[in-house]
Amino acid sequence: LSNLFHRVCEVCTDEFKLIAHAFSPTLPTHLQDTLTANNGKSNHSTSFTETFPLHVARALLQRLISDKRNGMQVQINELLESIDQKGDSDSGAKKLDTFVVIHEKAAGLFNLLKEAAREMWGSKTPHYGKSDGKQSGEILISNSSNTQAVASLTQFLTSQEKSLSSGQRRGYFNLELRLLHHDCCVNLDRNGGKLLNPIKARDDGQRIITGYGGLADYRAPIVSLDKKHIKESGFYELLKGPLKQSVSRQPLIHATDALARARLMFGTGAGGGDLVDSTARVVITIFTQMCNFYGQSYLYPILESLTDMINSHPPHSPPALPFDETARPHDLGVDGKFWVCIERIHSAAKSFERELWAENRTGSMRVWEILVHTRSQTSLTLAKDRRIRFFQELEERGEAVILRALDTLSAHIQWILVTGGESMSKTTTGNRLFAGSGGGPYDLRTG
Numbered sequence: 118l119s120n121l122f123h124r125v126c127e128v129c130t131d132e133f134k135l136i137a138h139a140f141s142p143t144l145p146t147h148l149q150d151t152l153t154a155n156n157g158k159s160n161h162s163t164s165f166t167e168t169f170p171l172h173v174a175r176a177l178l179q180r181l182i183s184d185k186r187n188g189m190q191v192q193i194n195e196l197l198e199s200i201d202q203k204g205d206s207d208s209g210a211k212k213l214d215t216f217v218v219i220h221e222k223a224a225g226l227f228n229l230l231k232e233a234a235r236e237m238w239g240s241k242t243p244h245y246g247k248s249d250g251k252q253s254g255e256i257l258i259s260n261s262s263n264t265q266a267v268a269s270l271t272q273f274l275t276s277q278e279k280s281l282s283s284g285q286r287r288g289y290f291n292l293e294l295r296l297l298h299h300d301c302c303v304n305l306d307r308n309g310g311k312l313l314n315p316i317k318a319r320d321d322g323q324r325i326i327t328g329y330g331g332l333a334d335y336r337a338p339i340v341s342l343d344k345k346h347i348k349e350s351g352f353y354e355l356l357k358g359p360l361k362q363s364v365s366r367q368p369l370i371h372a373t374d375a376l377a378r379a380r381l382m383f384g385t386g387a388g389g390g391d392l393v394d395s396t397a398r399v400v401i402t403i404f405t406q407m408c409n410f411y412g413q414s415y416l417y418p419i420l421e422s423l424t425d426m427i428n429s430h431p432p433h434s435p436p437a438l439p440f441d442e443t444a445r446p447h448d449l450g451v452d453g454k455f456w457v458c459i460e461r462i463h464s465a466a467k468s469f470e471r472e473l474w475a476e477n478r479t480g481s482m483r484v485w486e487i488l489v490h491t492r493s494q495t496s497l498t499l500a501k502d503r504r505i506r507f508f509q510e511l512e513e514r515g516e517a518v519i520l521r522a523l524d525t526l527s528a529h530i531q532w533i534l535v536t537g538g539e540s541m542s543k544t545t546t547g548n549r550l551f552a553g554s555g556g557g558p559y560d561l562r563t564g
Contacts, residue, residue: 118219121192122226125181129230132177133237140170168266171238175273178230182277190281193219197288209296216289217381220282227278231271238267289382290399291335294406297375298337301368301410309358311346315339318409337406341414347422352454359419360458365465368415369472372407373483379403380482397488397496404473404484404500408507411469416462420514423458427451427518429525431532449529451522459519466511474504 182189196219200212306312315338347355358364383396428450475483488497 118193118196118222121189122222125189126226126229126233129178129181130233133174133233136170136173136177137237140173171234171266171270174234175270178274178277182281189223190284193281193285209292209299213289213292213296213378216285216292217378220285220289220382223278223281223285227274231274234270234274235267238270286382286395289378293375293378294335294337294402297371297403298340298406298410300371301407302340302414304364304367304371305342305359305415308361308364309350309354311343312340312414313343316341318413337409339409339413342418342422344418344422344425347419348425352426352452352458355419355422356454356457356461359415360461360465362461362464365415365461366468366472368407368410369468372403372473375403376400376483376487380487393491394493394496397491397493400484400487400491401496401500401503405503407469407473408503411465412507412510416465416511417514419458419462420511420518423455424518424521427455427521427525429521429528431529447529447533449533450525455522459515462515466508470508 180188185191197212197215200208200215302312318336318339342359347359350358379396379399383399384393431450473483474485475481476485478486480486484500485497488500
């Protein structure tokens, strides 16, 4: 690919020189003298206008870029198709990297072509041979026409660059979202998580509008963890599997890599231009997909499973005496690993906020900073709303499961201190003082 673009630049630069010489509006000196001797009058100009070489250069560039057999676009498509034909596990990542390399090299090539066109024709002034009878106004008109022609050629190169890159952006963006979703799900599947069948994601009102380049909109489905499998596996398998810190951070690493590639493909938006709105929409779509995965596919099912894993009903009979000193202490219905799970979930949520949103972290180039640079208040507002909704739903589920655990602790403490003690007091002569007190000294009244 590098050799192709380098060769195109060399050929175009040489051809620009040849075109400028072959289609010059002024004849060479030896042809001027011959024409004067034959016609008997001094007419040193040809039938070519000042702008004619630029039209020839435009036809050359269009042939190089858009030729159906050997054009740049065809060769780039063949390169991308060759990656698809391999079909190995790394082909998706290789294709994403290839999209970025093509985009960067194509941008550099078109900049070189524009510069070569300006150097060849941008500063030229018309020459009139030996005659000095031309007026300055006529020279200015010729210069103005030449400047407009150069600007037209530059605009043509810009349109060709946009046409070439729009298809790449469309293919890149769909592949980016698909690969991001795939990597996140595979991360859970390889670390002890069992995934359910995918379901269609609800519409968040943030679908990408077909803007510059006609970006297609891939909607990642919701593939959530199986809550029944989590409950059957227990706390230990949960901690060394889906809630392992390296597992919870891996999707964030994939997301930050996706943001970095998106900035290379669409720009940061700091300089303005047509791609600012597309940049904002691409970033907010990646962020929304990560909110859906991190919430509905990952943390929400775990919190709901923890609720079912709490033994909220205390025993119906008092403990057998004497106690076994070597036995495991009573957990009051809430396993100690439950609180470790809650801590891991809290840590994962903080990592999501710090590594992906990163508000007011200058230089991080995460979601918040990229959207601020685009100066798209609408996109920034939508992203903030999505972030708030994600954390609000997470907090509601976390609060529910913690309250369930506290209620369970209260029920077991009441059983140990009140219910169990009352049963003992009715059967022990030393405690007959409390036999008729209706609940014992630790009785907890309702409410």
